[in-house]
Amino acid sequence: MKKKAMDLVMLVLSVLLSGGVMTVFRACSPKEDGTWMHCHHAQMIVFCLGVVLTVLTIVSMFIQNQKIKMWLKIVTGLVCVAAMLVPGTLVKMCMMNDMRCHSVMKPFVWVLGGLLLLASVFCVVQICLSKEK
Secondary structure, X not given: OHHHHHHHHHHHHHHHHHHHOOOOOOOOOOOOOOOOOHHHHHHHHHHHHHHHHHHHHHHHHHOOXXXXXXXXXXXXXXXXXXXXXXXXXXXXXXXXXXXXXXXHHHHHHHHHHHHHHHHHHHHHHHHHHHHHO
């Protein structure tokens, strides 16, 4: 039961990550000339990684083999780290720290990415401990 609940929590967090960066917690709006700033690319990459996390979680929900499930959770954790590194580290953000990408999107990605990372580590530990019994 705990495993199913954790998978459901991870699914909700993954959907929130991908949906949040495209709506409420999006990066900066386009410039007046219609072009986008660097942070828009970070937003799109995080959206794609959120979709990948959602797919990995859905696949993990239907896998019965514990070894495969464990590796899916490890990959999920790595994708979470990648998503957290995108805004500001892998993709440049706007120059001013008070811009929306710095004050809204980046903290949102860090919080949800961190929660997903903790959940995936918890699942891997849980799988490892259940193998010992």
